[in-house]
Amino acid sequence: MNETTLLETNIEEYLKAHEQKSLLRFITCGSVDDGKSTLIGRLLFESKMLFEDQLAAMEADSQKWGTQGEDMDFALLVDGLAAEREQGITIDVAYRFFATEKRKFIVADTPGHEQYTRNMVTGASTADAAILMVDARKGILTQTRRHSYLMSLLGIRNIVVAINKMDLVDYSQARFDDIVAEYGQFAEQLGLTNVTYLPLSAFKGDNIVTKSANTPWFSAPQYAGTTLMEFLETVEINDAHMQSAPFRLPVQWVNRPNLDFRGFSGTITSGVVKSGDRIRVQPSGKESEVARIVTYDGDLAQAIAGQSVTLTLKDEIDISRGDVISIAQAPAETADQFESTLVWMNEAALLPGRPYLLKVGTQTVTASITDIKYQVNVNTLEHTAAKQLELNGIGVCNLSLDRAIAFDDYKTNKDTGGFILIDRLSNTTVAAGMLHFALRRSQNIHYQHVDVNKQARALTKGQTPSVLWFTGLSGAGKSTIANLVEKKLHALGNHTYLLDGDNVRHGLNKDLGFTDADRVENIRRVGEVSKLMVDAGLIVLTAFISPFKAERRMAREQLADGEFIEVFVDTPLAIAEERDVKGLYKKARSGELKNFTGIDSAYETPEAPEIHLDAANLSADEAAELVITELRKRGIILS
Known part of the structure; x- marks a missing residue:
């Protein structure tokens, strides 16, 4: 075997091994200037995911932007916008990819400023885990609490509270313990149970990949004693959880290449489907059986959450984009009125009664907020009365749609329970929301037929x-x-x-x-x-x-x-x-x-x-x- 053939074989084996690695999506969040971008830059550097020209550019930029000595400013790897570099903050959501021997990662670096909370919601919507950055000098801030509340709403189950910049507080164990105690009380109120606390210095590299000699006390039994990379490589990924949930396939398009084939295409959001399974189409409620599971690489005996497939059915059923195909014995619910939580993300206030477009899964309908039941104070979690929601306001509201949709509550299925609101005139996204349950009146009130029209x-x-x-x-x-x-x-x-x-x-x-x-x-x-x-x-x-x-x-x-x-x-x-x-x-x-x-x-x-x-x-x-x-x-x- 010559060198070229050997190299090609090694590359092929590497790519196959890489494909089999699990993928973790996570976000970094917290208040402005807590070190999120620096941490991601450090992870990219430590995982050997940087090219020589990137390292050279980072060294040059570090000198340009005032970093002295041997320490490099890793945030410059992530803060790509000139406005971000000039202000030293993150504005947009920056996505980065890196990998280790055990796992692949996609990380979203989300903004810390309050006015960019909507960007944080965007980054968190698909995350399996979150790294909540806390500046050891400043402790728990309002934006720390706001992001924590949003994480609880969005159903992120695995959270690392990364107490950063420990080098600036002399790696104080007492300071670490104070922040852990304060955040622990707030997390308990939110119902966050899987919380891991780590003392870090993203700038110096403490406890990022290897345990730091600067925090010997962290190896004591009362602490996790782990590193950030160890957490990321071992934390549970939501895919396994979604495969055990009931089968759901929001129909993205009806595949009709010729008169002999009619299939229904989309990405499976949860569960498993097999050929011969009994399914129900919603909101119509009609049932049939799966005849074939068609993919680009050929038919499958079964398909699981995350796979894009085309289903053919044994019966001719009227199915359109936006319908949801469910497993018959555990179907989604259908309704046109709901209780929901809204995160308002627009400069102009939310006005109850105003019509918006609501997009859930692959369906878009017209919706209006009929009542704001209360707004949530993110600092105290107090419920306060509100007639409208301002930018970054979080409220529990009643929704009314112009037609019934198939849905699950958000805690059960993010894809069929999460939605966005879109302004009908500007076509901008104004809110993100989570469906809780159908209002009873949506099930009990029906149109009465009259003969004189x-x-x-x-x-x-x-x-x-x-x-x-x-x-x-x-x-x-x-x-x-x-x-x-x-x-x-x-x-x-x-x-x-x-x-x-x-x-x-x-x-x-x-x-x-x-x-x-x-x-x-x-x-x-x-x-x-x-x-x-x-x-x-x-x-x-x-x-x-x-x-x-x-x-x-x-x-x-x-x-x-x-x-x-x-x-x-x-x-x-x-x-x-x-x-x-x-x-x-x-x-x-x-x-x-x-x-x-x-x-x-x-x-x-x-x-x-x-x-x-x-x-x-x-x-x-x-x-x-x-x-x-x-x-x-x-x-x-x-x-």
């Missing part, structure tokens, strides 16, 4: 039921124009009802104020009432500022196509303020009236209203006539 009611009235949604600034002329339109419709023999903003607040919405959250709820209720009135066959006119696009869109989507007609009463702020019939602008300018639209609360201009009234250049009667003309064009009124 909307079409029948509209037919007797000789009109097309719809909503004329008048929107604009206070003083724009909405109520005046809407009132004139209703008078004209009534004279023509149409059946109408006018919902006016002020009038509704005397009854239906008398409990609401004018905060953003209350404005959202105000419009949500009006949208629901309008929907019922359209179902009654009426032409409904609403005159509300309705300042937010999201709520106007929500009202539109509750109705059938063509039934929602947005009427933008376009009046410049200066003219509306000049009119000030109710004296509201004057009060707002003087500070007597808070959250007033156009002054200290935003009005989001409609982008494509069905009717655009230039109210500054039209009389109220002229504007009303334009609306009537448009209704005739659309066939809503016949005369």
Whole structure:
């Protein structure tokens, strides 16, 4: 055997051995400047995962950024963004790969700053273990507690409290014991049981790969006496736990390459499936048997959690992307209303009632928060009342979806119990959440069939039921124009009802104020009432500022196509303020009236209203006539 062949054989054997190693995903977290990036850099260095050019660059950068002597700044290996290097902090989530003789690793270096808590949630969502960094000089901080609470929520079961920078406290055993005692009390409140405490110096390398001579006391019986690398190489990986859970396959796509093959593809999130197993498709509840388990490398007799497969079934069942295939004897639950925990990750506050997109597994549905039951104080774990959640707020909330989904509670299955909320306008992720359980009313309340429907009611009235949604600034002329339109419709023999903003607040919405959250709820209720009135066959006119696009869109989507007609009463702020019939602008300018639209609360201009009234250049009667003309064009009124 020549040298080339021998080398190729050795490489092949190495790669095969490498493939068989287990993979541990873990995160480093904690407060800013606790040494997370330095620790990861040290692990990369100690595991011999650095190339010579990387070492040379690190040495040069260490000198550039002010590190003196023989010690190198290992954080520079991880803090890739220039902004991070300039500030000495981590902003983005940095993922790094390394391996030892026993195991492969993917580590996420998550930010320590409070404003980047959402990045930490991202990194922790797939982690098997966490290294919580604590600066030995500073002890347990608010962000330490926040990250700990998030780890408990996200179900990370194996945690190392790495008490770092022990070299800066002279490797004090007393200081180590104080931090262990303080954190232990907090961990007990959170229900964190698998916690390992290690005294480290990521900068000096103490207790990272080998036991340090600087902490001889750590070998005493009351301590673990282990190293960080030993922990990482031996800690349990969640894969084994998920294989023992009931089988779940969220359908990612329906594989139909030709008329002779129809399979359902996705990644198995938990459990084991075998050919011949009885399965249930959810939320439909239909059952069948697995005919084949198809993969790129050929059919399998069985497949386990983590594998990507295509299942074919013995029966023809209607299955779509987003459905969940479960084992029949232990299926997932289905519901459309839940209790959940939310971690709010957006600068703009969470507003109950506002519609968001909810993505769970491979399915995306429309959702709204119907109630914030309480917010959690991460320092004291106290439950406090809240009408909205601000950035990094954590609350227990009730969710309502526009359709039923298949789910498991998050503690049982992260993939079918974890979700994200997405803003419908900007398409940005605004929250991460964990489903707890279905609300009882989601199982007990059902739609009752009625024989007299909307079409029948509209037919007797000789009109097309719809909503004329008048929107604009206070003083724009909405109520005046809407009132004139209703008078004209009534004279023509149409059946109408006018919902006016002020009038509704005397009854239906008398409990609401004018905060953003209350404005959202105000419009949500009006949208629901309008929907019922359209179902009654009426032409409904609403005159509300309705300042937010999201709520106007929500009202539109509750109705059938063509039934929602947005009427933008376009009046410049200066003219509306000049009119000030109710004296509201004057009060707002003087500070007597808070959250007033156009002054200290935003009005989001409609982008494509069905009717655009230039109210500054039209009389109220002229504007009303334009609306009537448009209704005739659309066939809503016949005369």
